[in-house]
Amino acid sequence: MERTLVLIKPDGVQRGLVGEVISRLERRGLRIVAAKFMKVENKLAETHYAIHKGKPFYDGLIRYITSAPVLAMVWEGPNAIAAVRQTMGSTKPTEAAPGSVRHDYALEVGRNLTHASDSVENGENEVALWFKKLELVEWQREIDRWIFEK
Ligand code: IDP
Ligand code: MG
Numbered sequence: 001m002e003r004t005l006v007l008i009k010p011d012g013v014q015r016g017l018v019g020e021v022i023s024r025l026e027r028r029g030l031r032i033v034a035a036k037f038m039k040v041e042n043k044l045a046e047t048h049y050a051i052h053k054g055k056p057f058y059d060g061l062i063r064y065i066t067s068a069p070v071l072a073m074v075w076e077g078p079n080a081i082a083a084v085r086q087t088m089g090s091t092k093p094t095e096a097a098p099g100s101v102r103h104d105y106a107l108e109v110g111r112n113l114t115h116a117s118d119s120v121e122n123g124e125n126e127v128a129l130w131f132k133k134l135e136l137v138e139w140q141r142e143i144d145r146w147i148f149e150k
Contacts, residue, residue: 002080003033005126007115010068011106018071021101021114024087025075029147033074034127034135040066047129060110072130078148081123084116 008021025032045065052058075084089100093112096103106112117123127136 001076001078002120002123003074003076003127004080004084004117004123005115005130006073006075006084006117007065008071008073009065009113009115010070011064011111012113013069013071015105015113017101017105017113020105022073024101025084028077028083028087030075030077030080030083031139031141031144033076033137034131035071035073036131036135037069037071039069042066044129048126057110064110074127074131074136078150081117081120085118088114088116 006021006025008018012018012021022032042062045062046053049058049061049065052061077083086097087101089096089102091102091112092109093102093106096106098104101114102112117126
């Protein structure tokens with residue numbers, strides 16, 4: 001079962017979109033594994049976004065993600081990486097598919113509300129970066145067999 005790190009970034013929290021984003025992931029059928037509301041330290045932000053270091057938007061990105069609390073979560077399910085990226089929409093809100101979170105609620109790439117892991121490998125690494133093993137909850141739902149084929 002794939003796992004993905006989802007962040008509701010500071011703009012999503014400030015705009016009161018936490019419930020909306022969680023609701024969309026729940027309705028999609030994904031299963032929540034972990035959640036924590038937190039202020040992001042500079043060091044965590046820099047590690048998480050290390051791949052973007054040196055890019056023109058990097059400093060602004062670090063300021064953005066550390067500017068106010070975020071809700072960090074882990075979600076799982078078959079094809080969770082692709083499913084959550086699709087639910088969030090393309091990085092640039094004006095290129096995001098209609099019906100996606102970024103299409104429906106955002107305008108600018110630098111205020112695009114959420115993060116979601118972009119590959120299985122990055123998902124595993126990001127989950128390990130943001131959460132301790134004991135914070136990850138293994139559980140089943142009665143309805144799982146009506147959502148997960150296997
Ligand atoms: P992703 O969040 O869809 O995976 P990435 O390309 O990994 O997108 O970029 C990470 C984050 O950096 C984006 O979500 C966005 O917040 C920010 N970002 C990316 N490109 C730009 C830009 O051109 N200007 C400002 N911020 C950007
Ligand atoms: Mg990314």
